Amino acid sequence: MQLNLEDKVVVVTGGSKGIGRSIVEGFLSEGAKVFFCARTSSAIEATIQSLLASSSHHNITGTVVDVSSPTQIADWIKEVNYREGWIDVVVSNVSSISVTDSPEAWNTAFSTDIQGTVNVIQAALPHLEKRKGCIVTISSVSGRDVDFTAPSPYGAFKAALIHYTSQLAHTLAPKGIRANTVSPGNIYISDGVWGGIEKNNPELFNSQMSQNPMGRMGKPEEIADAVLFLASERASFISGTNLVVDGALCTGVQF
Numbered sequence: 611m612q613l614n615l616e617d618k619v620v621v622v623t624g625g626s627k628g629i630g631r632s633i634v635e636g637f638l639s640e641g642a643k644v645f646f647c648a649r650t651s652s653a654i655e656a657t658i659q660s661l662l663a664s665s666s667h668h669n670i671t672g673t674v675v676d677v678s679s680p681t682q683i684a685d686w687i688k689e690v691n692y693r694e695g696w697i698d699v700v701v702s703n704v705s706s707i708s709v710t711d712s713p714e715a716w717n718t719a720f721s722t723d724i725q726g727t728v729n730v731i732q733a734a735l736p737h738l739e740k741r742k743g744c745i746v747t748i749s750s751v752s753g754r755d756v757d758f759t760a761p762s763p764y765g766a767f768k769a770a771l772i773h774y775t776s777q778l779a780h781t782l783a784p785k786g787i788r789a790n791t792v793s794p795g796n797i798y799i800s801d802g803v804w805g806g807i808e809k810n811n812p813e814l815f816n817s818q819m820s821q822n823p824m825g826r827m828g829k830p831e832e833i834a835d836a837v838l839f840l841a842s843e844r845a846s847f848i849s850g851t852n853l854v855v856d857g858a859l860c861t862g863v864q865f
């Protein structure tokens with residue numbers, strides 16, 4: 611299947627590690643021009659160097675941005691537009707992964723997961739409109755199932771993201787802009803969330819692993835592939851969907 615993502619201008623939040631990094635790598639390998647952000651300059655540099663060494667495509671730019679800052683996001687998106695003249699794809703991937711039920715956690719999760727997504731989408735919209743571009747938000751199976759992260763802001767705001775993305779799909783369809791969500795299940799990355807749980811809370815790790823009917827957790831590139839498909843013209847009539855990529859972890863039937 612030809613995705614025809616060559617030379618597309620793609621913006622990814624949280625691209626220095628984990629799922630975001632795989633999304634950056636996926637778009638890069640398709641020949642897209644990738645702009646990603648994260649908060650840690652050294653991690654951004656290390657990611658760029660390692661991707662440049664492993665890819666034949668070299669159109670990658672990383673910028674220090676905290677998505678919870680509307681001004682940092684606005685400056686970043688302005689710079690992307692100044693360089694390229696438009697934006698084809700926005701992937702809002704960052705989450706504070708706040709799984710404690712404290713006022714601080716609710717505030718951080720709101721400003722990062724919700725406001726951070728709204729910040730990047732609102733800033734990018736005028737530039738997406740020029741290209742009839744598309745939006746992909748990253749939610750989680752915790753947004754549709756009450757799971758081990760409850761009670762906490764994590765699943766509550768992941769559910770809100772699915773709703774917000776659906777609103778975008780409906781209101782922006784007349785402008786030719788599509789918006790979809792990808793909801794990952796448990797994605798194993800050795801220096802990521804599940805690698806940490808495996809080391810620090812093996813009981814939780816084993817109990818969650820046993821709930822995965824495929825006998826394994828997912829790989830970040832399996833999420834990236836779903837994002838690339840939804841961002842491509844192959845998904846031209848798909849908008850407003852929540853694509854659950856979880857190896858059948860969720861037991862609820864999705865209608």
Ligand SMILES: NC(=O)c1ccc[n+]([C@@H]2O[C@H](COP(=O)([O-])OP(=O)(O)OC[C@H]3O[C@@H](n4cnc5c(N)ncnc54)[C@H](OP(=O)(O)O)[C@@H]3O)[C@@H](O)[C@H]2O)c1
Binds near residue numbers: 623625651748795804
């Ligand atoms: N891993 C899973 O099993 C899983 C399952 C379901 C859903 N998800 C979702 O997938 C997404 C990515 O998760 P992940 O596990 O790949 O996370 P991760 O490994 O912790 O990576 C997070 C990335 O986002 C950046 N980041 C974090 N906060 C930021 C902020 N405020 N502003 C800008 N960049 C920020 C991080 O770099 P800095 O720290 O340097 O900023 C890093 O590049 C999240 O939305 C998560 O909820 C993950």
